[in-house]
Amino acid sequence: MCGFAGIINFKGLTIDSDLETRMKSALMQLYPRGPDQQGQYKDEYSYLVHSRLSIIDISNAARQPINKYGKIIVYNGEIYNYKEIRSKLLKYGYTFSTNSDTEVLLAGWDKWGEDLLKYINGMYTFAIWDRSQKLLSLIRDPYGKKPLLYTAKNNCIAFASDLKSLEKIIGTKDINPLAVESLFKLRFIHDPLTIYDEVYKLEPGHLINFKNNKLNKNKWYNLPIGVEPNNKPHMINNLKKYFDLAVKRRLVSDVEIGVFLSGGLDSSLILASLAEQGNYLPSFTMGIKGASNYYEERPQADRLAKYFGMKHNSFEISEKSILKKLPEIFNASDEPFADTSALPFYMLANEVSSKIKVVLSGDGGDEIFAGYRKHLGEKWSSLAYLIPRPVRMILLKILKENKNTTLGEASRRLRRYLNNISRDGSKRQAGWLEQINEESIRILFGQNFNSTSNLLEVHRSKCDDSINSMLAADIGFSLAGDMLVKTDRMSMANSLEVRSPFLDRDLVEYAFTIPGKMKIGNFNGKKILRETFKDRLPKWSLNFPKKGFEIPISDWLQNDLKNLVEDVTTKNNLNKLGIINCSIIDEWKQGLYSGKRDTSWQLWTLIAYKQWLESKGKI
Numbered sequence: 022m023c024g025f026a027g028i029i030n031f032k033g034l035t036i037d038s039d040l041e042t043r044m045k046s047a048l049m050q051l052y053p054r055g056p057d058q059q060g061q062y063k064d065e066y067s068y069l070v071h072s073r074l075s076i077i078d079i080s081n082a083a084r085q086p087i088n089k090y091g092k093i094i095v096y097n098g099e100i101y102n103y104k105e106i107r108s109k110l111l112k113y114g115y116t117f118s119t120n121s122d123t124e125v126l127l128a129g130w131d132k133w134g135e136d137l138l139k140y141i142n143g144m145y146t147f148a149i150w151d152r153s154q155k156l157l158s159l160i161r162d163p164y165g166k167k168p169l170l171y172t173a174k175n176n177c178i179a180f181a182s183d184l185k186s187l188e189k190i191i192g193t194k195d196i197n198p199l200a201v202e203s204l205f206k207l208r209f210i211h212d213p214l215t216i217y218d219e220v221y222k223l224e225p226g227h228l229i230n231f232k233n234n235k236l237n238k239n240k241w242y243n244l245p246i247g248v249e250p251n252n253k254p255h256m257i258n259n260l261k262k263y264f265d266l267a268v269k270r271r272l273v274s275d276v277e278i279g280v281f282l283s284g285g286l287d288s289s290l291i292l293a294s295l296a297e298q299g300n301y302l303p304s305f306t307m308g309i310k311g312a313s314n315y316y317e318e319r320p321q322a323d324r325l326a327k328y329f330g331m332k333h334n335s336f337e338i339s340e341k342s343i344l345k346k347l348p349e350i351f352n353a354s355d356e357p358f359a360d361t362s363a364l365p366f367y368m369l370a371n372e373v374s375s376k377i378k379v380v381l382s383g384d385g386g387d388e389i390f391a392g393y394r395k396h397l398g399e400k401w402s403s404l405a406y407l408i409p410r411p412v413r414m415i416l417l418k419i420l421k422e423n424k425n426t427t428l429g430e431a432s433r434r435l436r437r438y439l440n441n442i443s444r445d446g447s448k449r450q451a452g453w454l455e456q457i458n459e460e461s462i463r464i465l466f467g468q469n470f471n472s473t474s475n476l477l478e479v480h481r482s483k484c485d486d487s488i489n490s491m492l493a494a495d496i497g498f499s500l501a502g503d504m505l506v507k508t509d510r511m512s513m514a515n516s517l518e519v520r521s522p523f524l525d526r527d528l529v530e531y532a533f534t535i536p537g538k539m540k541i542g543n544f545n546g547k548k549i550l551r552e553t554f555k556d557r558l559p560k561w562s563l564n565f566p567k568k569g570f571e572i573p574i575s576d577w578l579q580n581d582l583k584n585l586v587e588d589v590t591t592k593n594n595l596n597k598l599g600i601i602n603c604s605i606i607d608e609w610k611q612g613l614y615s616g617k618r619d620t621s622w623q624l625w626t627l628i629a630y631k632q633w634l635e636s637k638g639k640i
Contacts (some may be wrong), residue, residue, distance in 0.1 A: 022072060023051075023054055023055040023072060023074055023085065023097045023098075023182075024051035024054030024055050024071070024072045024181075024182035024183065024186065024207075024513070025051070025070065025072070025085070025086075025095035025096070025097060025148065025181070025182055026044070026047040026048070026051060026069075026070050026179075026180065026181035026182075026186045026187065026189075026190060027067065027068060027069040027071065027095060027148060027150070027179070027180055027181070028037070028040075028067070028068050028177065028178070028190055029066055029067045029150065029157050029175040029177065029178050029179075029231070030045070030064060030066060030067075030181045031177075031233050031234070032177075033066060033174045034063075034064075034065060034066050034067060034068060035282040036063055037447045040068065041242070042068055042339075043189055043190050044068050044189075044190065044475075045070075046060050046189040046363070047070055047073075047181060047186040047187070048061065048070040048072060048186075049187040049189075050183070050185050050186040050189055051070070051071075051072035051181075051182065051183070051367065052072055052518055053513060053514050053515070054074065054097070054182060054183070054239065054513045054516070055070055055071070055072030055074045055516075056072070056074065056468045056516050057073050057074055057079070058070065058072070058073040058075060058081065058084045058085075058403045059072050059073070060073070060084045060085050060086055061086070061186070062086040062088060062093050062095075064152065066152075066155065067093070067149065067150050067152075067157075068553060069086050069093060069095050069290075070095075071084075071085040071096075072514055073084050073085060074273065074378065074517060074518060075275075075276075076099065076274055076276055076378065076379060077099065077103075077120070077121055077122050077273065077274060077275055077483055078102065078119050078120040078275065079108050079275050079276065080119070080120075081543075082118060082119045082121075082398040083119045083120070083123060083124070086168070087123055087125055087274075088126055089124070089127055089128070089131075089148055090127065090128070090131040090149050091151065091152050091153045092127060092131060092148075092149050092150065092151050092152070092440075093129040093131065093149070093150045093152070094123060094126060094130070094147055094148070094515065095146035095147065095168050096123050096126060096145065096146075096148075096163065096223075096631070097145065097146050097147065097182050098143055098144045098145030098146060098166070098167045098377055098621040099122060099143050099145070099170075099273075099518070099520070100122040100125065100126060100141050100142070100143040100145065100234045101123045101142050101143045101270035101525075102140075102142045102143070102270065102273060102452075103122035103126070103141075103273075104248060105394040106125050106129075106137075106140055106141065106193070107125045108130065110128050110129060110132060112123065113507055115128045115131075116219055120303055122143075126141070126145075127149070128149060128580045129141070129204055130149055130158075132255055133173060135158075135228065135241060138160065138242070142270065142306060142525065142526050142527065143636055144162050144166030144167050145160070145161075145162045145167055145519070145522070146159070146160065146161045146168065146169035147159075147160055147181065148164065148169075148180060148221070150158075151478070154232070154233070155232060155233070156230060157178060157229075157230070157231045157232070158228060158229065158231075159180060159223055159228060159231070159232050160228045160229075160241075161223045161227055161228070162225065162226070162228065163225065163226045163242040163244075163526055163529075164225050164226075164385070164496060164500065164505070164524050164529065165212070165224070165225030165226075165501030165505055165571060166505055166509070166521065166524060167182075167223070167509065168182070168183060168213060168222065168506070168509055169182065169223045170180075170182075170187050170220060170222050170223070171187075171220070171221060171223060171229070172187070172191060172194075172220045172221065173236050174219070174229060175234050176233060176234045178231050182355075183510075183513075184215060184216070184217075184356050184541065185598055186221070186322075187220065187356055189217045189333050191220075191340070191577055192549055193217070193607045193637055193639075194217035194218050194219060194220055195217065195218045196216060196217065196218070196639070197214060197215065197217055197218045198400070198444065198466075198468075198470065199218060199470050199471060200214045200215060200216045200217075200356075200357075201216075201630070202466065202469065202470055203471070204216075204312070204357050204358075204359060204472065204626060204629075205456075205457050205462060205466075205623075205626055206455050206456065206457050206458075206459075206462060206473060206631060207304055207454060207455060207456070207473070207503070208358070208401045208456060208500070208503065208622060208626060209358055209359070209360060209362045209499075209502045209503040209506060210356060210357065210358075210502070210559050211476065211498060211502040212224045212225070212498075212501055212502055214306070215356055215439070216356040216357055220493050221434070223278060224501075224526060225237075225242070225360070225469055225497065225501045226241060226242030226243070226510065227240050227241065227242075228241050229351075242590045243483075243498065244483070244492075244493055244497070244530070244533060244640060245527070245533065246483050246484055246489070246533055248531070248534055248536070248598050249378075253539075253552075256535060256539075257549075257552065257553045258551070259335050259531060260531070260532075260549065260553045261554070263525070263527050263531050263554060264290070264294060264522065264527070264528060264553075265294050265297065265298065266527065266528075267383070267522040267523070267525030267527070267528045268291060268294040268440055269298060270300070270522075270525065271381055271520040271522055271525075272300060274379055275526045276376070276377070276378045276379060276585070277303075277377045277379070278302055278377065278380065278381065278520075279302050279303040279304065279305055279373065279376070279377045279379070279380045279381070280292060280295070280302050280304045280305070280331070280335070280380060280381045280385070280518075281304075281305055281306075281329060281373075281381065281554050282304035282305060282306050282322045282325065282326060282331075282381045283306065283318045283321075283322055283383070284318040284320070284321025284322050284382075284562070285324065285383065285565065286386070286392070286551070287298040287354075287383025287386030287523060287546055288382070288383040288556070289558055289562055290383075290386075290550065290554055290558070291383060291496075292304065292325060292329050292331060292520075293329065293554060293557040293558055294328070294557075295329075295331075296330065297327040297380075297557065301329075301331055302331060302332055303331065303332045303333070303334060303376070303377065304322070304326045304331045304332070304334065305333075305334045305335075305336070305369065305372070305380065305570065306318060306319050306322035306323070306334070306335050306336070307319075307335070307336045307337070307338060307365060307368065307369040308334070308335065308336070308337050308338075308339065308570055309337070309338055309339070309573065310337050310339040311339070311396050311503065312572070312573050313573065315571075316571060316572065316573060317393060319335050321562070322335070323335065324561075325468050325559075325562060326518065327563075328559055329333070332521055334373075334376070335590040336369065336372045337418070338365060338367075338368045338384045340573075340577045340580070340581050340582065342368070342457070343365075343368060343572070343580060344365050344581055344582065346368065346371070347364075348366065348576035349367070349454075350364055350367045350511070350515075351361065351515070351629065351632045351633065351636070352636070353367060353510050353511055353513075353514035354510055354629070355388045356512055356633065357627060357629050357633040358506060358510070359505070359622070359626035359628075359629040359630070360506075361571065361572060361574045361621070361625055362502055362506045362571055362572070362620065363510070363511055364508060364572055364574075365571070365572050365591045366508065366511045366512075367511040367514065369509060370511050370512045370515040370517045370519075371462070371515050372587065373515075374512075374515040374516055374517040375597070376582065377517075378516070378517065378518060379519075379520065380517065380518070380519055380520070381519075381520050381521075381522060382508065382519045382520065382521050383521070384504060384505065384508055384519070384521040384524065385496075385504075385521050385523035385524040385529075385634060386521065386523040386547070386550075387495075387498065387546070387547075388492060388496050388499075388500045388504075388530070389523055389529055389532045389539040390489075390508060390532060390540050390547045390549065390550050391488055391492060391525075391537065391541050391546040391547060392545065392546040392547045394546075395450070395453040395491075396492075396540075396541055396546050397541060397544070397546055398453065399446075399449065399450075399487060399488060399491055399541075400447075400541045402442070402449055405539075406412040410414055425585075426503055441490075442623040444479065446487055446490060446491070447474035447475070447477045447481055447494075448474045448496060450477050450481070450491050451472075451473035451474040451475070451477055451540070454473060454477075454499055455473055455535075456622050456623055456626070457623060459472065459473075461605055462512075463619075464602045464603070464604075464605055465600055465602060465605060466599060466601060467602075468598070471580060476498060477494040477498055477499075478494075480493045480496070480497035480498055481493055481494045482495035486536060486537045486538075487537060488536075488537025488538065488540060488541055489533060489536070489537045491595065492533075492537070492538075492540075493533070496529070499578065508521075513605050518583065529548065535549055547565075551563055571590045571625045574621045574622070574625060575613065575619050575621040578613060578625070579613065579614060580622060585628050586613075586624055586628070588625075588631075589624070589627045589628050589631045590603075590606050590627065592609075594631060594640075595627075596633070597634070597640040598627065598630060598631060598634070598640075606627070608620075609623050609624055610624070
């Protein structure tokens with residue numbers, strides 16, 4: 022795992038002291054992504070830098086950029102089947118001086134060009150500068166595991182693995198109001214937007230070819246939609262095959278590997294697959310001091326690790342320990358990012374990185390096999406219409422939200438369900454995803470630019486199956502924009518590589534041949550996974566309640582972090598954030614402090630945005 026940055030100018034690049042300073046600053050900014058090796062390449066048109074976290078072929082020979090065949094590559098990620106591709110290339114006469122996947126990637130591009138993307142299985146972004154053709158190609162993996170940002174104007178393009186590094190090259194830009202809207206609606210800034218005008222994220226499954234002053238962006242990957250014959254034994258055998266292969270592929274490494282272990286189904290299945298294949302890796306779990314059972318997964322994780330014979334490590338964090346790390350966590354976010362699960366994830370990555378460099382994680386399991394409660398809500402969406410509208414309105418007013426009690430959590434779930442009633446599937450999904458609806462956005466900022474349901478429909482439209490339509494949008498929109506952003510930014514800030522078997526290309530594509538009705542049971546998700554692997558897991562683990570990797574942010578914002586709420590909600594600071602109507606903010610505070618509404622996510626978005634603006638000197 023690595024980081025890279027570069028600049029290309031087709032009219033010629035003046036490599037003076039100013040550019041040298043900017044590129045060295047970009048390289049220094051990339052250091053946490055790749056503390057093991059640094060390298061650079063420059064010619065009359067280009068300047069590329071690379072910082073490497075050495076995982077496969079840790080020798081100096083595999084240092085990047087690599088220059089062969091008149092092409093230069095900088096690359097971030099892992100190609101899990103690189104040995105298979107290398108064997109094919111050897112038959113075509115290619116020779117290799119390293120055992121790295123980077124050299125294989127470059128040789129494969131030289132042989133097949135963009136067709137190489139059909140063959141590789143992994144997580145990656147890479148840039149290839151073809152000197153003879155004066156052509157730059159930028160590529161991102163199918164599901165957006167690894168980030169790549171760029172800005173292009175006239176004959177010049179600059180790009181990097183994160184925004185902070187790109188800023189070192191191009192400076193800061195004007196704030197993009199579309200991005201601010203996305204942040205407040207969704208807690209993240211969706212692709213291809215960044216917080217800056219004219220700076221973009223390359224979307225998952227896309228590539229850019231840039232030559233002279235022409236930039237062509239194409240979608241090279243589309244999620245194939247098919248239907249598997251409804252033969253359950255055949256389906257179960259295939260799922261086992263694809264899943265075990267996905268886990269096995271992610272064990273390719275020249276350094277030690279571990280496993281993030283919660284009490285949930287996804288990481289349990291990874292552990293079970295490892296044991297099935299005779300691999301026993303250290304596992305890691307984190308808990309929160311003094312939190313309610315809603316947030317606690319350590320007992321289940323400890324029990325699972327013992328059951329499968331894994332060496333287990335357990336950590337504990339507190340709100341005070343997180344408070345000390347807040348500046349680091351905000352800095353790791355790159356741009357404003359308000360998903361509070363980033364906080365414990367950073368702490369976990371920080372602890373684990375002191376012991377190993379690579380971990381397996383259950384990311385993607387919910388989005389592929391329908392594991393969230395919103396998927397269950399989709400199955401039963403029509404039931405809400407049996408409740409008369411006046412009754413629904415009364416319930417929405419009186420239902421309280423509190424994750425610390427069983428009744429409060431049940432009330433919260435019912436309220437979310439009733440809030441997301443629509444005859445239109447895209448609008449239902451948008452309702453589940455949005456923390457602030459479009460009407461409230463108009464009140465806050467005076468305008469609303471984008472419809473979330475329209476953004477989701479782009480991904481949903483290829484599926485006739487209502488559940489798989491929802492999952493396709495989860496993968497293409499919120500997984501790439503939120504969950505994988507959290508994983509990448511927080512792990513890379515700690516020089517830790519995270520690998521996700523559930524996002525194996527073959528497994529994902531097979532999963533989308535399975536009808537949605539086979540993924541959702543009457544009362545829980547991932548039905549087909551539970552049926553497929555029921556013989557691998559102990560019975561007591563199959564029905565552990567689903568828990569997100571969360572912190573009790575609502576409690577914390579009323580205690581040790583209350584000063585952050587009070588500071589950001591002053592009229593002066595709200596004006597600086599562009600809030601034109603403070604009445605909603607007052608309602609959020611009143612709801613939080615009274616215990617009637619859990620508005621902690623909305624208030625945390627204010628805090629995260631203000632912190633980022635201050636860090637850039639924009640307020």
